[in-house]
Amino acid sequence: MSAHRPGLPAPTLSVLTDGYWKAAGEGRLALQRCGRCGAHRHPPTAACYRCQSLDWAWDDVVGTATVFTYTWVEHPVHPATVDYVPFNVAVVELDDTEGEPVRLATAILGVDRDALVVGLPVTVDFDPTGDGVALPVFRPSATGNR
Amino acid sequence: MSGDWLAGKAAIVGIGHTAFGRRGEFAERGTFAMACEAVVTACADAGIDPSDVDGWSSYSDDAAAANQLAMTFGAKRFRYAAMAWGGGGSGICGAFLNAAMAVATGQADCVVVSRSICQGEGGRFGQALAGVGGGGLPAPFSFSSPYGLMSPAQMFALAARRHMHRFGTTVDHFGEIAVNTRRMASTNPAARFREPMTMADHHASRPIADPLRLFDCCMESDVAAACVLTSVDRAADLRRPPARVASATMGGPYRYGEGLLAGHQMADDDFASAGQRTVADDLWGKSGIRPGDVDAAMIYDHFTPMVLMGLEDFGFCAKGEGGAFVADGHIRLDGSLPLNTSGGNLSEVYSHGMTHVIEAVRQLRGDAVNQVPDAEVVLVGGGTGTSPTSALLLTR
């Protein structure tokens, strides 16, 4: 269970996805990377969208990103969120990946409502959910850190 | 008028629906009984005995199964059954495409498209994944739900925000769609929400998922609806004027996948869209009909921003100009493109698009409550935000 979003469902691990979550548990942001053409991709898939290769491996990425879009959840659809709405959910576009832009759905922690804007530079952090797994989350990048 | 091979071969000849209930209102009747009432009503409208229906088509994994419907009605022959992929209403026009293809190719003589929704029985679409428990999340949603991203309103808010950022779209533009749709519903005695709505009412409705407010979101309903399709030749002998299938398409943009529900890897222009660019391109390309030929449009309105972006996808205005298009009054009853003339998902009922098709048929028959004079070409857009989505062109 997330420390920052308690009560929400934990990710389900599968053969295809457990490397992502376990890397996050160790403090690394790892993406699938094609063994043939080198394109990164997310969420995990069996084949490369660019060259259709079935070969892939996990690859650590730098972990900085830019906010692509966001929402502030006001209506607590999930009962566990009643106590902490409004909270944000964002889609961020990762820096320094190979291939088409790679985006993650995530949370931006430590940001005021007025400060969360499209284009905000952010840096990955990790929110442990137990069993050696963590959710990649992001925080505003320190000024001059990029 | 049309170059689609399918054009002029099949027609909708009967329409029917149950009463429009609030979510859970018809739970005791159940999904299947509701479907049967809709089928009987649509067949009566067509003047066709339900036992002569030999094909069944639906979408969104509808629970009223084709084999059970055929057995229930004592169908003399059971020749064809098809299910279109996609959740919610995304596959609806694909179900009509499957039905029309079956008729056009002789696989079946008479195909019913049906959809039955009892949300007390089948779970709530508006809550999407919020009810998923210890059994675990479906894999694609493991990358969204743990962050609290689990309802359609939240997911579509992400596309709305991106569109606002790129094109200067405002909440007033979303509000115009909600207010216009309510205005249409106000003269429809069957609509569930008929009381007047102003822009101020829209802005004062409670926030759901920024920038979406309650009045940007459709209702939840219990409802079943059905349409009967047969060949255009046979339609000439039936009691109702046919609504001819001119063209229909289903699909989605490159790398759209689960769309806004999970994934988010599509091109930026397709992210800030309803995901209907490709079904629209194929529809216009196959049919030879142009956006300017359309007399009225039934664009899927589960959330107001998706309507605005759908208008762009279908080429009624340029990309990024959906806000100005609605603000200029084009979607009003006296505008260039009367939209969702019975009140849509937002104000009439949420039937996963069936009542959009039914309203399109009424416009072509000339007996709609908000009739567009001499309507000859009507567009229906399927549900959006995931793929495959779908589209349907009907002509008089």
Ligand SMILES: [Zn+2]
């Ligand atoms: Zn590759």
